[in-house]
Amino acid sequence: MVDGAMGPNPVWQAEALADLMRFEPGMRVLDMGCGAALSSIFLAKEFGVEVWATDLWVKPDENLRRVAEARVESQVHPVHAEAHALPFAEEFFDVLISIGAYHYFGTDDLYLGYFSGFVKAGGRIGIVQPGLAEEYETLPPPHLGPYWKWDFCAWHSPAWWRRHWEKTGLVTVEVADRLPDGWREWLQWNDACDLASGTPDREEAQMLRSDAGRTLGLTRVIARRNTRPLPAA
């Protein structure tokens, strides 16, 4: 797990989706931005689903090695693809998930319209990623200033994601919340990885400790693809 770490623990985040989403044997799942495919392997082993483990930065042969070690080659298919050029047929999947990744490409207003086309009507889309308790107008809160990186601007609150998706009329958002204790789990996993690397208390851990869940956490959004777009109000 530590070797494949790329952020908050992907298996804990996958569990947070599975708490509220149905995964059943044989279901086709797209794990978009799967990184080291740890969430894909977990879902295949735990629920017997078939997963297309799709990522840009991590090479599919590297993921195939991990998948083979986990003995789920027949269930997890590593795919190299950019999020805007997915090599799948429309409505191929029963479920779409994205863990720690959707904010890299999905804040574009038009992205959900493309992405949601890959799930069957009535199918579910679930994402979890770093996020905020609420939106801030301009600068980050002063206590986060020393740690702030420009790309954190893609971290958003549950309310922001709800509006971002619902305004398309393509999905019905069933859940948009912060994972209970998400920041503590993020920090706990961060500490474990820092310890394993021999460099404890790196910058991200310091940031999470100084914030103590006031602003930062893990945002979860689950939606169902509408059978047809909602009519305008």
Ligand SMILES: C[S@@+](CC[C@H](N)C(=O)[O-])C[C@H]1O[C@@H](n2cnc3c(N)ncnc32)[C@H](O)[C@@H]1O
């Ligand atoms: C922080 S990592 C998270 C990986 C993994 N889901 C996890 O939780 O460990 C973000 C992932 O998003 C993927 N990603 C970012 N932008 C992407 C894009 N435009 N198309 C496809 N994948 C993308 C990267 O390849 C990377 O593996």
